[in-house]
Amino acid sequence: MRISYSQFAAYRRCPHLYRLQYVDKIVVPVGPELHFGAAVHDALNRMYDPRQLERPELEAVVEAFVRSWRGREAQVPEPKRQAYFEQGVQLIQSHYAKYSEANEDRRTAATELRFSIALPGDHKLHGRIDRVDVLPEKKLEVIDYKTSRRMPPQEIVERDAQLAIYRMAADTLYPGFDVATTLLFLLHDHQMRTVQSTEFLEETRGDILDTVARIELEEFEPDPGPHCDWCAFRSHCDLFRAPVEPEDLEIDIASAMSEYVEASAAEKQARKRKEAAQHLIHDYLDQSQAERVESSGYVAQRRTQKRVRQWDAALVRELLEPIGKWEEVTQVNAAAVKRLLSDPSLSRAMRRDLEAAAEYTDTKMLRVRPLADDEDIEEKGE
Numbered sequence: 466m467r468i469s470y471s472q473f474a475a476y477r478r479c480p481h482l483y484r485l486q487y488v489d490k491i492v493v494p495v496g497p498e499l500h501f502g503a504a505v506h507d508a509l510n511r512m513y514d515p516r517q518l519e520r521p522e523l524e525a526v527v528e529a530f531v532r533s534w535r536g537r538e539a540q541v542p543e544p545k546r547q548a549y550f551e552q553g554v555q556l557i558q559s560h561y562a563k564y565s566e567a568n569e570d571r572r573t574a575a576t577e578l579r580f581s582i583a584l585p586g587d588h589k590l591h592g593r594i595d596r597v598d599v600l601p602e603k604k605l606e607v608i609d610y611k612t613s614r615r616m617p618p619q620e621i622v623e624r625d626a627q628l629a630i631y632r633m634a635a636d637t638l639y640p641g642f643d644v645a646t647t648l649l650f651l652l653h654d655h656q657m658r659t660v661q662s663t664e665f666l667e668e669t670r671g672d673i674l675d676t677v678a679r680i681e682l683e684e685f686e687p688d689p690g691p692h693c694d695w696c697a698f699r700s701h702c703d704l705f706r707a708p709v710e711p712e713d714l715e716i717d718i719a720s721a722m723s724e725y726v727e728a729s730a731a732e733k734q735a736r737k738r739k740e741a742a743q744h745l746i747h748d749y750l751d752q753s754q755a756e757r758v759e760s761s762g763y764v765a766q767r768r769t770q771k772r773v774r775q776w777d778a779a780l781v782r783e784l785l786e787p788i789g790k791w792e793e794v795t796q797v798n799a800a801a802v803k804r805l806l807s808d809p810s811l812s813r814a815m816r817r818d819l820e821a822a823a824e825y826t827d828t829k830m831l832r833v834r835p836l837a838d839d840e841d842i843e844e845k846g847e
């Protein structure tokens with residue numbers, strides 16, 4: 466399978482979104498900011514194109530922006546069109562004014578660099594890098610242009626999968642160079658640079674392979690969340706499909722929904738009343754130094770239940786390893802050790818020692834039932 470960062474990111478955001486975009490290949494209109502970004506990228510490619518013998522004039526770079534924008538502006542709503550255009554021209558002018566001078570310490574090796582690198586299992590990771598600059602001492606800087614206003618915090622950039630993928634590509638295409646990756650936020654002329662750790666690169670590679678495996682298994686379940694609010698595929702999404710009511714449908718959905726809301730509110734109210742009454746009964750029993758009270762035909766009785774708060778992992782291991790039972794408790798948690806405690810092959814002494822390796826919390830359980838019959842009506846721990 467060939468996978469790009471965009472595909473990887475789409476799947477991680479929502480597998481169903483991936484299916485709509487890359488399997489069903491539904492085409493949706495893109496927002497004006499993407500057209501703006503594409504036109505700015507075209508202009509900067511013209512400015513930094515390494516095949517040119519010298520830097521082009523400002524007019525040529527602005528002209529590249531204007532040409533690209535004119536080809537796209539029809540898809541941008543009228544009220545925003547002029548504002549985007551003017552912002553683009555201004556951005557190119559100020560970027561050119563700051564960076565057009567030749568810099569002895571920096572030479573652009575590639576723009577719009579396409580790559581396709583091998584992943585384990587005959588898969589390919591492909592994409593395109595905006596710009597690669599060569600610096601002294603065999604250093605390389607991979608630059609990704611951003612035209613968004615919002616800038617992420619540095620911690621997010623350090624764990625940016627797109628930059629990690631570019632780093633993997635640059636390491637493969639330019640072996641022997643020290644590679645740094647940079648997000649260049651053009652509207653703010655701000656650079657955020659990072660050098661990924663080997664562990665993070667491995668982690669990203671693992672995430673990509675895991676994503677590929679899930680795509681091959683056709684796992685495309687929707688993963689709804691706040692991102693649905695700005696999902697461009699929402700009108701095609703199974704979760705947001707409008708109901709198609711059959712003609713003979715007799716369900717009054719409006720009243721069913723209001724009934725549900727009202728019942729939930731009443732349930733919440735009842736839970737609060739129950740908790741308040743429960744506190745009062747506990748208080749009564751505490752202050753009366755009793756564990757049981759009979760009144761108005763009801764009896765309230767409580768008992769103390771011992772619960773494990775946490776196990777002493779080192780001690781549990783010390784006890785279980787010599788008898789070959791440690792592997793059965795891959796994690797020292799209550800469920801795993803409890804399971805082991807019911808193992809009939811465990812000696813009584815070992816069971817006792819194991820139980821002693823836990824810290825306990827006492828939970829008071831309250832039971833309220835009618836005095837006449839023995840039927841429970843409520844049970845609650847505190």
Ligand code: SF4
Pocket residue numbers: 478479480481482485687688689690692693696697698699702703704705
């Ligand atoms: S609307 Fe939400 S659940 Fe549906 S495809 Fe988009 S992100 Fe996924």
